[in-house]
Amino acid sequence: MTFKDQVLAIVKKIPKGKVLTYQEVAKRAGSPNASRAVGSILKKNFDPKIPCHRVIRSDGIAGEYNRGRSNKIKLLKKEGYIK
DNA sequence: GAGCTGACATGTT
DNA sequence: CAACATGCCAGCT
Known part of the structure; x- marks a missing residue:
């Protein structure tokens, strides 16, 4: 199990109504401090x-989902996760 | 095996 | 307060 797999597993396990920061994921x-690595991994393991x-x-801002933020981020904003 | 790249974070200017 | 520059870690070529 590499760092990559860990990150993927953690993100996959994020429950509904919950969000994690890159730092939190990296930490887990x-x-x-592997925030960059987390983003890079997610990108390749889409x-x-x-x-x-x-x-x-x-x-508190979403990263660039698929090289361009999706409208789903707007939903997250409505949920109150993003400012 | 070494070097480059990247969807970030933090500090300083 | 906003923008710029540097540092971090892991993955890919």
Whole structure:
């Protein structure tokens, strides 16, 4: 099980109505400061089980889901996860 | 095996 | 307060 798999597993396990920051995911994966690695991994492992839009930055802003933020981010905003 | 790239974070200017 | 520059870690070529 590599860091990559850990990250993927963690993101996949994000329950509904919950979001994690890149730092949180990286932290759980075993590297608290591997925020960049987390994004890079999600990018290459684009699984439908991986809700990238549920993984946000420390700022509370969603990252770039699929090289361009999806409208789903807008839903997250409505949910109250993003400012 | 080494180097480059990247969907970020934090600090400083 | 906003923008720029540097550093971090892992993956890919």
